[in-house]
Amino acid sequence: MAKVIKVENLSKAYQLGDFGTGTLSRDLERYWARLRGKEDPFLKIGETNDRTTLGTTDIVWSLKDINFEVKQGEALGIIGRNGAGKSTLLKVLSRVTSPTTGSVKVKGRIASLLEVGTGFHPELSGRENIYLNGAILGMRKAEIKRKFDEIVAFAGVERYIDTPVKRYSSGMYVRLAFAVAAHLESEILIVDEVLAVGDAEFQKKCLGKMGDISKGEGRTVLFVSHNMGAIKKLCGTGIFLNNGLISMAGDIDTIIDKYLHAETELKAIYHIPLPENRDEQIGYAYRLVIEDDQGNILPEIPVGRLWRIKVLFTLKKDIKHFIIALGITTDLDVNVRTCWSNARDMAAGSYEATFFENDLLLSSGSYNLVLGLSSYETTFQYLENVAKLNISDVPDINIDRSILRFKNAGLLLNPMTVQVSGIK
Amino acid sequence: MPEPEEHWDLEIKPTGSLFDLKLKDVWHYRDLLLLLVRRDFVSFYKQTMLGPIWFFVQPIITILVYTLVFSNLAGIKTDGIPGPVFYLAGTIMWNYFSECLTKTSTVFKDNAGMLGKVYFPRLIMPLSIIFSNLIRFGVQLILFIVLLAYYILAGKPIVPNVYLLLLPFLIILIAALGLGLGMIVSAVTTKYRDVSFVVSFGVPLLMYTTTVIYPLSEVVKKYSHYSWLIKFNPLTSIIETFRYGFLGKGSFSWELLLYTSAFTIIVLLIGIVVFNKVEKTFVDTV
Numbered sequence: 001m002a003k004v005i006k007v008e009n010l011s012k013a014y015q016l017g018d019f020g021t022g023t024l025s026r027d028l029e030r031y032w033a034r035l036r037g038k039e040d041p042f043l044k045i046g047e048t049n050d051r052t053t054l055g056t057t058d059i060v061w062s063l064k065d066i067n068f069e070v071k072q073g074e075a076l077g078i079i080g081r082n083g084a085g086k087s088t089l090l091k092v093l094s095r096v097t098s099p100t101t102g103s104v105k106v107k108g109r110i111a112s113l114l115e116v117g118t119g120f121h122p123e124l125s126g127r128e129n130i131y132l133n134g135a136i137l138g139m140r141k142a143e144i145k146r147k148f149d150e151i152v153a154f155a156g157v158e159r160y161i162d163t164p165v166k167r168y169s170s171g172m173y174v175r176l177a178f179a180v181a182a183h184l185e186s187e188i189l190i191v192d193e194v195l196a197v198g199d200a201e202f203q204k205k206c207l208g209k210m211g212d213i214s215k216g217e218g219r220t221v222l223f224v225s226h227n228m229g230a231i232k233k234l235c236g237t238g239i240f241l242n243n244g245l246i247s248m249a250g251d252i253d254t255i256i257d258k259y260l261h262a263e264t265e266l267k268a269i270y271h272i273p274l275p276e277n278r279d280e281q282i283g284y285a286y287r288l289v290i291e292d293d294q295g296n297i298l299p300e301i302p303v304g305r306l307w308r309i310k311v312l313f314t315l316k317k318d319i320k321h322f323i324i325a326l327g328i329t330t331d332l333d334v335n336v337r338t339c340w341s342n343a344r345d346m347a348a349g350s351y352e353a354t355f356f357e358n359d360l361l362l363s364s365g366s367y368n369l370v371l372g373l374s375s376y377e378t379t380f381q382y383l384e385n386v387a388k389l390n391i392s393d394v395p396d397i398n399i400d401r402s403i404l405r406f407k408n409a410g411l412l413l414n415p416m417t418v419q420v421s422g423i424k
Numbered sequence: 425m426p427e428p429e430e431h432w433d434l435e436i437k438p439t440g441s442l443f444d445l446k447l448k449d450v451w452h453y454r455d456l457l458l459l460l461v462r463r464d465f466v467s468f469y470k471q472t473m474l475g476p477i478w479f480f481v482q483p484i485i486t487i488l489v490y491t492l493v494f495s496n497l498a499g500i501k502t503d504g505i506p507g508p509v510f511y512l513a514g515t516i517m518w519n520y521f522s523e524c525l526t527k528t529s530t531v532f533k534d535n536a537g538m539l540g541k542v543y544f545p546r547l548i549m550p551l552s553i554i555f556s557n558l559i560r561f562g563v564q565l566i567l568f569i570v571l572l573a574y575y576i577l578a579g580k581p582i583v584p585n586v587y588l589l590l591l592p593f594l595i596i597l598i599a600a601l602g603l604g605l606g607m608i609v610s611a612v613t614t615k616y617r618d619v620s621f622v623v624s625f626g627v628p629l630l631m632y633t634t635t636v637i638y639p640l641s642e643v644v645k646k647y648s649h650y651s652w653l654i655k656f657n658p659l660t661s662i663i664e665t666f667r668y669g670f671l672g673k674g675s676f677s678w679e680l681l682l683y684t685s686a687f688t689i690i691v692l693l694i695g696i697v698v699f700n701k702v703e704k705t706f707v708d709t710v
Contacts, residue, residue, distance in 0.1 A: 003430070014708060027615075091707070095436060095543035098704035104436040115541040121463055123470040132463055135456035136542055164470075 010102035077235030108187025117177035122166035266299035327370035514636035528606025588669030607695035
């Protein structure tokens, strides 16, 4: 496939802090340096963009020496933490701002959707705004006219089309705005995190439309999102940005995996931070241990092996109807299951609760654990992401290999009895 | 085997040519220009009862006040022309200029939200200001012609002459001057907001340095030594030529008009250069 985007040594520096007194003198200094053919004194001292540590200068590199290529028809996902440079990259690609150094070469027209409803005028009707917004995105009037009915139908706002958009609900507003952008006929579509708004049904519709655009029509899509589920569904390849650098590029599943594990080491024993006001606390958990079914403490459970989780907790008072609960969710925030202990009257003291997984075989991956301590009346402690349960993709030696035959077969690997018989 | 030279439609680089206006791009986005002009026009009177009549109200009240204060109260001569039509001639020209200048000078700031999210040739924004104000100018010109016809029919000594054919040229001059100055100011204000304060109180004052509320002939008569100050305001020759063509009175000189044209071209060129320099990265500083 032909390359449609080629990014070479792309860097972008930003000045932090306030512009004000002193800006002029600094500008003059930079200008003077450039006149003499010297390097810009303020860019030289720039440093990588780590938002959490205090730097010594107020120039940061939002992007530093970025190189990558995108092929035609590819759907590229761009992921990274807040401030990793994702939006800056999209801004440079969509020509909203210029790079500091380096270049981007592009084949075909780029349409970017960095925000929904850019240029919508609240006083104008939906109809007028479709034309205006379409033109802002680079469509000709005839093109918009031709697609008008399709856009309105996609947005599902037929009834309000002649009402000023200031009277629209925010959902309708987003629907209309996305509909316009989705009907652009550009060869390359750039989409920033815009699907966070709108209801689930519409989000699904948007993703479907973007899938059609890349898979069905052979157009190229660049997509930024924090929703790993959406990225996984839509994109085939991805890049993972970290502090303005490309940390990894390639197959999207590997990238997402890398991103999700970027900061967590595999652990089997978790020391749960004690609550600050623990004198008032009725009860709290302080340790969580992950073991396999033989009692080996393992940071990664081989796929196909059963496991158990031990939680150590303290109760400060006697409690009636005490319940401890454990929830499991996937990295993509799908709830897998929630398990409760039977309600029991407990005396103050320290206890150990063990959750035995005796039946279900989870597929390989990383799962988040949620822990809750409660009674019938109140919840004393509720901890999201308290620990990670890692199921390794190296299978347990005793497992029946036939259940691992397929990748992405689903969350649960347990075999089902399947009977096939002829019909008389 | 060497890789064949690939063809790229677009290359995004840190700097581009200073004089490159990307007119091809602008042409591609011509529908956007029209729609923006329409938006400005329509949204101006949305949810008002009088609707487009508001375009007339402002100049009518202005010339009434001018006639009352400057002509009747202060007794400033108007070259023997009835006050209202004299002031309207100066006002519509001046208004067009000052609207173009003040609106263009805040174009980046006013539209930062939109410009920060989507690319289109930045020049479209100032151009749309020039054109939507041209429509207002046209509407006010109709008002002017109606008033003019009324005074001519009433037998006042007003004799339009062939110089009124210069009107299109005058409009281009005013638009180019407003655009050029506006672009310079807009480029500076993206980083240094101070300049926008100067513009907001300076432009209304600037009106008194040109012949909006008094004829050039009065200045020459009263302050002959300093009249060059007024003459060298590039707007003076534009307004005087306009009055001369439509009203038959006023001072007209090719030299001054030529001076204004040269001044305008220089300002416009400087405007283009600084605008081009700023438009690529203003999003980061505005």
